[in-house]
Amino acid sequence: MNESLMTLSKVNTWFANEKTITGKPVSWIKAVNDVTLNIYKGESLGLVGESGCGKSTLGRTILRLVPLHSGGIRFMGDDIASLYGKKLRPFRSKMQMVFQDPKASLNPKMNIFKILSEALYLNTVLGKKDFLEQGVKLLNLVDLRPEHIFRYPHEFSGGQQQRISIARALATDPDFIVFDEATSALDVSVQAQVINLIHELRRQLKLTYLFISHDLSIMAHACDRVAVMYAGQIVEVQKAQSLFSAPRHPYTRALKDAVPVADPSSKKGLSILKGEVAKLSDLPSGCYFHPRCEFKQDICSKEPPDVYKTGKRSWVRCHFQEALWEQRELMDTKESA
Amino acid sequence: MEKTIPQKARQKTKAILEVRDLNVAFKTARGKAKILEGVNFELFPKEILALVGETGSGKSVTAKSILNLFGNYPGQIQGQVWFDTQDLLTLKDAQLESIRGNRISMVFQNPQSSINPLFTLGEQISRLIRLYLVPEIKMARQENNLTEKQAVIHIARQKLNEVGLTDIDRLLKSYAGEISGGMAQRYRIALALLSSPEILIADEATSALDVTVQAHILKLMKALCQKKQTAILFITHDLGIAAQICDRVAVMYAGRIVEVAKTKSLFENPLHPYTRGLLKAVPKFGKKEDLSFVPGMIPDLVHPPKGCRFHTRCSQAMTICRREKPRRVAAESRHDVSCFLYELEK
C-alpha cells in the first residue's frame, strides 16, 4: 500500500477554445489545472466534484486518451506522458476504464463474447481458443450467467450492462481501473449491487481504482481516499471517512452540506453555496473558489493557495485552512441555527 | 389517448387531489405495457408529497396522467383524478387547458430542454403572463402608468426576481441554450408558480442538477410554495430529497404504490419489503460498509408477474403473493401499505 502506482505531477489538460485561422489557439478551456496526485498501489481513490469541473477529463488524461498540455505522468515508474499512439499500447492492457453510460459503452452490434474477445486479444497469454473459457470466467466474476455470453447488449438491463463493461475492463488483466461515474446512471438498488461487486473485485484481484463520481455519499462505500476537484484543480485530498466528518476546504464542506441525507431526523438541513461554478474557459484569479467562498479575504483573489499537508496522504489547498479547522465546531452550530 | 371512465360519486374528502384506481397502458412494439395498475393516493393542501421509485416504476407516468399530457401517444388511461370536484380525466382538452399551468403546474427534469429553444425567455414568460395574470397587468398599468408591453415586462421581472434570478434584462433576451441548468430550472419554476397554482408537480425537477444547485432549487421551491400555499407532488428517485423536504412519502414499484406514510414514519419504520430493501441500498455518509440491495430487477411490464408485482424479488414472498394482488391497508395511523404480510395480520 505504500508504493505509488500512478504519479501525476503538475498535469494540465487544456483544449483550444477559439482558434485563429491558422489553427493557433487563442484561448483555452482549462479542464485540468496543475494536478499533482499520487495513486498508491491497491488503493481506491475517489475523485469527486460537480459536473464540468474536469474530473472526467482527468480520468481520461491519466489513461492518455486525451492529449496532454503539460505535466508528467508515471505509471509503475514508466513515464507515459511523452508516449503517443503505438508506443502506448503495451500500457493499454494495464490500465482500463469503465464508463458512465453502460448502453453507449457497448457496441450494440456485437455480442458479449465478441466484446470480451476484443479486450482479450490484448491479453497476450491467451490463445484464441481460450477466449470462450476466459469469457465465461469473466462473466462468472461479475456475477452474470455464463450462458448469456452470446447475447447482445440490448438484451440486458443497465446494471447488467455495467457488469459487462467491468468484465471487459478486467479482460486485459489490468492493474489500474478508472471508473468514470460508473454507477451514476443506475438506480439505488442496482448501484448498491455494482458497488459491492467493484469492492469485491478489488479485494480478489488486488486492483487499484480511480473512482470518479459526483455523488459524495457513495464515496465512503467505494473509496479509501477522496480527492475533491473544483474548476480543474484538486482542492482537497482526504481519507474517505474523515472527509465527511471533518472537511477542511470550504468547498468540500459546502458540497457535503448540500447533499440531502436519507434520514429525516438529520438536523443538518441543506446548506447553500452561492454563485455559479467557475467557467473553465475563464478562471478567476488567485484561488479559483474565492468568488463563492464565504470566508474569503483579500489574499484569496490575489494569490493561488499552496498545498497544506493535513495528514500522511491528505492535503488541502486553502489559505486559511488552519483557521477554518479551528472554527469548525462553531460553524456547524451556526448552520443548524 | 382513449379514456374509459366509470362514473362514480366521490366522497367528500379534504384532499385537494385524489387519484383513484389509475390504470395506464401503452401500446408498444411488443404488446400492451401495463405501466400503471391501480394507483391510489391523495394530496392534501399545502403538503409536500414525495412519489419515490426507481426507473420504470411509473412515477413520471402518474404525474403526466394527472394532467393528461400524453397528446397523441397511443395508449389507454383509466381511473379517476379528482381535483376540486372535477374528474380531470373526463374533461375535454379546452377545460383541461384552463387547469394546466393555471391551477396545477408542472416542472420537469431537464430544465434546458423543457424551454423552447427558438423563443427568448422573455417571449415565453410574457405569453404566460398575458394568459394568467390579466388583473395584475391591469393593476401594473394603472399603478405605474405603463403600456401593456411594459407592464408585462414589469411583472416578468418581479416574478423572475422572486426565484432569485439576477441580471434579468439580459436573461429576458436570452435563449434556452445560453443559460445554465440552475438558471433554467429557476426560470421554469417561475413559470410554474406564475399563477400561484394550488398544486405543483415537480417531476424529477432536480435530478439533472449538481448537488449544490439542487440544494438551492429545493429550498427555493419549498419556500415559495409555503408562501403561495401550494401543495407539491414531488417525484424523485432520490430518497434523500424525500427525507429532507417532504411531509409524506409514497413508494412506487412497478406501476403500483406499495407504501404511503409520513416521512418520519416511513424512514424509521418501513413496512413493505421493497421499501426496506431500498432504504438499505442507499449509501450513507461516511460509513464504510457493504451496501445491501434488493436482488433481481424490475419486471417486464408487458408481461407483469401475477399477484403482487414484487413477489419475484421478495424474500418474504408467500403463495398468496403469487396469486392475488395485495390491497392497500392501513398498518399504522396514516401509514398505508400494500402487502399481504400486513393484510393477513389484520
Place this chain on the structure above:
Amino acid sequence: MVHRLIKFMFFAFIPFLLAANVWAAEKNMVFASPYGVTTLDPSVSYSTELGYMANIYETLIRVNPPGSSDLFSYLLATGYSASADGLEYTFTLRKGVKFHDGTNFNAQAVKFSIERTKKLGKGAGFIWADLKEIQVIDDYTVKFVLNIPVPLPQIAASAYASYIMSPGVKDKDSAWFNKGNDAGTGPYMLKNYKDGESWMLAKFEQYWGGWDGKHVENILVKYTKDPLTQLQMLQADQAMLVGRIPLDSYPSVKKGKNTKVLYGPSYQNYMAFFNTTRPPLDNVKVRKALAHAIPYDDIITIGFNGMASQARGPVPQGQFGGTEDVIQHKYDLELAKKLLAEAGHKGGGFKLSLSYAAENAQEARFAPLIQSEFKKIGVEVEIKALAWNTQWSMAKEDPKKAQDIFLLLWWPTYSDPYETLFSLLHDEGKKPVWNLAYYRNAAYDDMIRKAYETIGSNPQKALQLYVDAQNLVQNDVPVAWVVDIVANWPMNKKLQGLVMNPAYPNVPFFYEMHLE
C-alpha cells in the same frame, strides 16, 4: 371582400374562355411549324428556315409544281433567253418592284445578291460555282455568263442561295439578319423575331403582286417541335396550318370536322448508307442482301402511315431523272439469306451499328423495323439515336470508326438531279460531307458530270446518262434507298390555295392562300 373578388374573377374569366374562336375568320393565321431557323441570311440559309425565306425573299424564276403547263413561272424576272452553247443566259427583270427597305429592285440588286452569295460561299453557295460573271446590261436586264453549260434556270430557281436581296445590306453580316432583319421583295416581312420561338410574317403593303383578292395577310409562326402539340393546335383551331402531327393521328385528322390533310409530291427521300470501308459491308453481296432485307412495305405503313413509296434510286420518282428504269431491290428475305450465304456469312452472325437522327420521328419509328427484319437473317443491329449533328460528325470524321448504317433524309437543293447524285455519291476523298457510304466509282463520277454538262443542250441524253449512272450505283449497293415520301400538310378546312411544290420542300406559299 374576398368573396366579391372571387366572384369578379369568375365572371371575368368566362368571356375569355368563350372568346376562343372569335378571331379565326380574319385574314390572319397561325402556322405551328416544326421547322426551326438556323440562319436568316438569305445567302447562307440552307436548312429548314426555307419555308419562311421563300415567303420573304424571291428568286428570279420559280419552278412550277409537276403537272403545270410551263416549267417555270416568273417572279422577279419576266423572261429569259439562253445562248445556243448554253453558256450565256439573259434575264429581263420586273419593273416597279420594291424591297422591304424601300429601295427599288433592279439589275444591280441581282448582281449584288448573287455575288454576295457566291462570295460568302456558305450554305448552298456552291451552286454558283460554275458562274463566270454577271453582267448588268441595263437597269432591268442582266446576263449570266457560265464556265460550262449548266442548267442555269434551275439554279436560279433554286430553293437556296438564289434569293435576291436589297443592296442596302451591302455592309451587313449574317448576325444582322439573325437579329430578325430582312431585305427581301417577297409578300411578307419578318416581324417580332426575337428568340426563334415565335415570329410574324406580316403583309408587305407594297408587294408587286398587290393585295387585291383573297390573300392571307399576317402569319404568326409558332415554332413547335412536338407533333402532338401541333395536332392539338390544329384541332383546337389554334393553328390553321401545322407541319407535323403524330403519324397515327392522320386518319382522324383526315376525317376531322374542321381539319384536312393535303397530300402532294415531294422530292424528299430516306436512305440508308452502308459503310463500305469496313467488313462485312465492304462486300457488295452483303450490302445487297441487306438491301433486300429492308421491310419497305412495313416502313411505309408504320413510318409514314402509307404516305410513301419504295424508292428506286437516289433521285425521287417524279423528279427529272427519277424513272422506273432504275433497278429496285425488293424486299425478299430468301434472296437476302442466299446472298449472305454466297458472301460467306451463312445465317448472318455479325453485328452492325445503325444511327439515325434522334430529332427525326420517322426514322425513330422505322429503324426498329429494319432491326427486326435483319434479325431474321441473322444480323444483329445496334440502334443509336444520336442528335443529328452528332451522328453526322461521327460519320464524317473517320469512316473506320463510323457507324455501319447511317439513315438520312435528303432533299435536293435545286431541281436538277445532278446535285443529288453528285453530293451523295461522288468521290469525296478523305473529307466526306454527304457521301457517307464512302463510295468511290470514277465511271459514275464521269457519267453524272457528262450528264450535267449536256442537260442544257440535250435533256434526253442527260436523262439516259442519269439513269445509267443510277443503275451503276444500284449494282454496287453503297446505299439502300428506302422510301420516297409523299409530302403532306395537315390544315384547317378553311385554309385554301396551298399548292405543294416539290422543288421547294415544306414551303407553304402563303400569298397563294386564303381563308374561307
Place this chain on the structure above:
Amino acid sequence: MELQAESYEQMAKQVVKEHRQVKWFLLGQLLKRKAAMLSLIILVLTVTAALFAPWVAPYPDQGMGAVNISQRLSPPSNEHLLGTDIYGRDMLSRVICGARISIFGGMFIVVTAAFIGVPLGLWAGYNEGKSGAVIIKVVELFLSFPATLIAMAITILFGAGWSTALIALVIPWWPWYTRLVQGEVLSIKQMLYVEAARMLGYGKIYIIFRHLLPNVITPVIVMILLDLGPAIIAIGLLSFLGLGTQPPMADWGLMVWEGAQNILSEWWIAIVPGCAMFIVVTAFNIFGDALKDILTPGRSSG
C-alpha cells in the same frame, strides 16, 4: 467452473434460436402493416416477373423488340391484355421486359452508389484530417448541383445508352451515401464503445470496420430501400429524353415517351408503362418507409 465444448454449442444454438425469434418479430411487425405487405407482394411479383421475363411474358420476343405489324395499335383485349403499341408489340410483354432495366437498373445504381459512398463516408467521418476534408468538399460540390442534371450531362458526353445512363446516375448518387454515413459516423464516433476500443489500443481500420461499419449498415440499408424508387424514376427521366435506354430495348421511361405521341387516341401505350412505374415506385417507397419505421424506430421518416 468448467464447461464442455458441447454446452457452448448448445448455448450458441439457443442464441441463434432467440435471434430467429427477433427476426420473426421484425417480420411480424411488417405483417401488421397492410400497406407494406401489399407493397411487398407487388414488389416480389414484379421482380420475379422481371427476372423470368422470357418465361413470364406472353410474347417474349415482342417484349425484346420484335415487331408484329398486323396487330398494331390494338386496344386491350383477351389476346393482348394491355393492348399493343405502334409496332403491334404486346404491351404486357414490353412492360415485363422493361422492368428488367427499370428495376434492376435502379438496384444497380443504388447499390453501386452505396458501395462507393459508404467507405468514403466512413473514412471522412472518422478521419477529420485532410483526406476527410477533401472527401467532404467533393461531396458538397456534387450535392450543390441537381443530381439528374449531372447525369444528363454525362450521358450527353459519353453517348446515350442504358449502361451509360446507369453509370451516369451512380456518379451524382454516391455522395448522398457518403454524407449519410459521415453524419452517422460523427455521432457514433462519440459513443463510448469507440472510446473503449481506442483505449484498448485498436487502430483506425479496426475501429472503422468493427465498430463503425456495423452501426451504419442499418441506416444505409434503409436509405438504399428508400432510394430505389427515385432511382427507377431517374432512369425513366433520362430515357424519356432519349438519353437512356435506346430502342428496341425499353425501360418504362422510354416506353412512356414512345406512347406520348399517341396519348390522345391510343392512351394505353403511355399509360401502361407509366402506371407500372408509378405502382412499383410507390410500392418501394411504402415498403421502404415501413422498414425504416421498424429498423430505425424513433428516427423521423422523411
Place this chain on the structure above:
Amino acid sequence: MLLFLFKRFAGLIALLVVLSTLVFFFTRSLPGDVAALYVGGTAKAEEIERARVELGLDKPLIVQYKCYIQKLLQGDMGISLRTHRPVMQDLMEKIPMSMELVCWALLFAASGGVLLGVTAAYHQGSLLDEVIKWFTSAAVSIPIFFFALLLQLFFFNVLGWFPLQGRLDTFLEFSNPIENITGFSLVDTIITGNFAAFFNVAWHMVLPVAALTIGPLGIIARLTRSALLDVMQQDYILAARASGISEWVLFFYYGLRNALSPVLTVIGLSVALILLSTFYVEMIFNWPGIGYYALAAIMSLDYTALMGVSLMIGTVYVMANTLMDIVRRIVDPRIK
C-alpha cells in the same frame, strides 16, 4: 451573422468558379466539332477553319478558358450556336418565363405541403392522416413526365377544362399580345391592363404548375409531418402543454416554428427538383421557358447555351439553398 453571410458569399463565388470551370472543360469535351456546328449546313473545310478562328477555338485550351472567364465576368456567355444570339440575352428572356412556373409551383408546394403535413400530424393515426400518407406517397412516386401526360389526358382530352399546352391562345397573340416588361407574363399583363391575356395565361398555367407542384408537395408534406411529430415529442412541448397552452397553439405556433428548420431545408432542395422538372413540363406543355431552351440546346448540342443553362441552374440552386440557410438562421437561434 455578417461573418456567416460573408462566408456563404465567398463559398458561393468559389462554387461558381469551380462550376464554370467544370462546365467549360465539360462542354469542350462534348462530341462534335463546335466550329462545324456553328457554321452549320454543308460547310466547306476553310469555312469551318474561319469559324474556328472567329470563335477562338484555334487557341490553346487554357487561353480559351481565360477568355471565357473574362467574358463571363462581363456577363457574356457567348453566342448560342442554335439561335445565333447572345446566350445571356436568351437566358434573360427565358428565365422569367420559367420562374413564373417555378415560383407558383414552389409557393403551392411549400404552402400546401406544410398545410398537409401539419394536418396529418395534428390528426396523427386518424383516417385523415392515412389518406394524406397515401396521397403524399403517391405524389413522390409519380414520375413528373407521366403525371404531366396524365393531366393532359384527363383535363384536356376527357374533361376539356384546360388547354393542352402553350402560354397563350394564339388568337390573343394577335388581338392582345403580351408586352414584355418584366418578362413575367402575369405581371406584364396586369401592368398593361391586358386582362384578356392575363386570364388566358393564368388558365394556361394551371396544368404545368400542377405538374410541377405535385412532387415537391409530397416531399414537403411528408417531411413536415415527421419533423412536426419529432418536435411534438420534445420536452419543451410537454412543458408548454403542462403550462396550459392550447393544443392548436402548440401545433401551429410552437411546433411548426420548431419544425421549420428541416422544412426550410427541404424547400430549398425542392427548388432543384422543380428546376429539373421544368425540362419535362415545358417540353410536354410547350412552355417557352428555360427548360424548353435547355432541351433544344441538348438536342442540337448547342454548347454555349448548355454552358449558360448549367451555370444558371447551378447558381439558382446554390442561391436558393443559401437563402434557405439564411432564413433558417433567422428562425433558429441555435444555429451558430
